[in-house]
Amino acid sequence: MFTFFPCIATSSQSTSHGSSTTATKDSQSGWFRCHCHYLRSGTTLPLLNLYHSLLLTGMPFGMMLCMMRSRLSILITLGLWFLNFHPSMNVVSSRWVYRIKRRVDGSIERYKACLIARGFTQQEDNDYSETFRLVIKQFTIQLVFSIAVSRN
Amino acid sequence: MKQPPGFVDSTLPSHVCKLHKSLYVLKQALRAWYTHMSDFLLSIGFLASKVDTFLFILSNGTNIFYLLVCVNDILLTGSNSAMLYRLIQLLSFELKLRDLGAVHYFLGIEVQSTGMGLMLHQHKYILNILTRVGMTSCKPVDTLVSPLKITILPDTSFSDPTRFRQIVGALQYLTFTHLDICFVVNRVCQFMHAPIDSHWATIKHILCYLNGTTSYGFHITRGSSFALHGFTNVDWAGSIDDRKSTGGYLVFFSQTPISWKFGKQRMVARSSTEAEYTALADDTAKVIWLQYFLIDLQVTLV
Numbered sequence: 001m002f003t004f005f006p007c008i009a010t011s012s013q014s015t016s017h018g019s020s021t022t023a024t025k026d027s028q029s030g031w032f033r034c035h036c037h038y039l040r041s042g043t044t045l046p047l048l049n050l051y052h053s054l055l056l057t058g059m060p061f062g063m064m065l066c067m068m069r070s071r072l073s074i075l076i077t078l079g080l081w082f083l084n085f086h087p088s089m090n091v092v093s094s095r096w097v098y099r100i101k102r103r104v105d106g107s108i109e110r111y112k113a114c115l116i117a118r119g120f121t122q123q124e125d126n127d128y129s130e131t132f133r134l135v136i137k138q139f140t141i142q143l144v145f146s147i148a149v150s151r152n
Numbered sequence: 153m154k155q156p157p158g159f160v161d162s163t164l165p166s167h168v169c170k171l172h173k174s175l176y177v178l179k180q181a182l183r184a185w186y187t188h189m190s191d192f193l194l195s196i197g198f199l200a201s202k203v204d205t206f207l208f209i210l211s212n213g214t215n216i217f218y219l220l221v222c223v224n225d226i227l228l229t230g231s232n233s234a235m236l237y238r239l240i241q242l243l244s245f246e247l248k249l250r251d252l253g254a255v256h257y258f259l260g261i262e263v264q265s266t267g268m269g270l271m272l273h274q275h276k277y278i279l280n281i282l283t284r285v286g287m288t289s290c291k292p293v294d295t296l297v298s299p300l301k302i303t304i305l306p307d308t309s310f311s312d313p314t315r316f317r318q319i320v321g322a323l324q325y326l327t328f329t330h331l332d333i334c335f336v337v338n339r340v341c342q343f344m345h346a347p348i349d350s351h352w353a354t355i356k357h358i359l360c361y362l363n364g365t366t367s368y369g370f371h372i373t374r375g376s377s378f379a380l381h382g383f384t385n386v387d388w389a390g391s392i393d394d395r396k397s398t399g400g401y402l403v404f405f406s407q408t409p410i411s412w413k414f415g416k417q418r419m420v421a422r423s424s425t426e427a428e429y430t431a432l433a434d435d436t437a438k439v440i441w442l443q444y445f446l447i448d449l450q451v452t453l454v
Binding site: 075078079080082083085086087093094115116117118119122127128132133134137139140141142143144145146149 | 158164220375446449
């Protein structure tokens with residue numbers, strides 16, 4: 001059933017590639033998106049050189065790899081997907097994002113890597129119809145707080 | 153979904169992943185999470201509130217617990233602390249969660265407990281907005297600009313409307329604890345489609361005001377009895393652009409204001425009485441809505 005395993009080449013063959021590697025940081029959430037040629041293309045993930053990964057995300061590349069692997073194994077254990085033939089429909093793409101969780105004093109608590117789907121590549125009506133979002137009503141919070149205070 | 157970048161199966165490179173569950177940022181993700189969450193909560197005896205989708209209530213005669221779910225922030229309160237602790241343990245079996253103790257930061261709102269009750273303020277959020285605009289060192293002002301002066305004027309249109317809309321949107325969330333800027337923000341919102349330079353100046357003025365009042369907040373005090381009180385007021389034909397009236401209401405629960413709205417009325421009133429009645433109708437509708445909500449919360453009004 002789970003024929004899908006990450007295959008990662010451990011050679012550093014591609015460090016000489018002249019491709020552009022950039023990372024952008026979302027200022028609100030603190031997540032890094034790595035727009036990396038090596039990550040995006042190819043069937044293998046060659047080792048980025050340490051310099052690049054550290055410079056871009058502040059995360060050592062070995063750690064990035066380790067986090068991606070553990071994340072992937074969780075997703076596979078959850079039975080998130082099965083490999084299938086390429087159907088003739090819209091195929092959504094995905095991205096890895098990275099984040100370093102820090103404690104209040106600035107020391108590193110843990111590294112995180114997360115696989116996210118690119119929701120905007122979904123097509124309305126084909127992939128989804130109505131969307132749902134939890135919306136907070138202001139008075140709910142105030143009322144609950146108020147009751148909690150009044151009743152200690 | 154395409155195979156994850158960097159982890160493409162070398163033997164089957166042209167295959168794709170057929171998703172059986174939802175993944176982050178898919179349009180279905182929030183719905184899937186909510187269904188999962190609510191199914192679990194209902195299975196352990198919680199009741200979903202009919203009025204608000206993100207409130208769950210558990211009651212067993214003597215004790216009552218309220219649970220607010222906001223995507224991945226959960227706020228739990230109840231009348232029995234020992235049972236509350238057990239409930240948290242029960243939740244942590246199903247959901248991977250961390251108990252952060254007493255509430256101090258929820259959805260960008262800081263909560264401080266005082267001797268009299270709770271103080272809600274958005275100090276950090278205001279500083280974030282000021283940093284975004286680059287106005288952290290602006291000179292604080294004591295008064296807000298008069299909302300009546302914010303009108304359609306023959307002025308040059310503001311060069312960056314997107315920025316304008318972003319800041320106004322951010323200010324709108326701030327009305328959660330800053331009732332005083334509620335009306336002026338509502339007024340500025342009316343020009344979102346075509347902001348002009350003087351509107352941007354107003355925003356700056358609001359920000360200067362906020363810089364001086366970052367610690368202002370919303371004090372929830374202990375009330376002696378549970379009662380709802382509504383107040384309304386109108387300014388007939390107050391808007392000089394279209395002569396619509398300005399109206400507002402404020403609903404108190406016990407001694408705490410819980411619901412309010414200050415802004416332009418939707419219809420043109422031909423007399424001040426008509427404007428007053430419109431505001432009264434809005435207020436009454438809100439009070440009735442809150443009454444239903446309190447029934448859900450199993451609170452009896454006195």
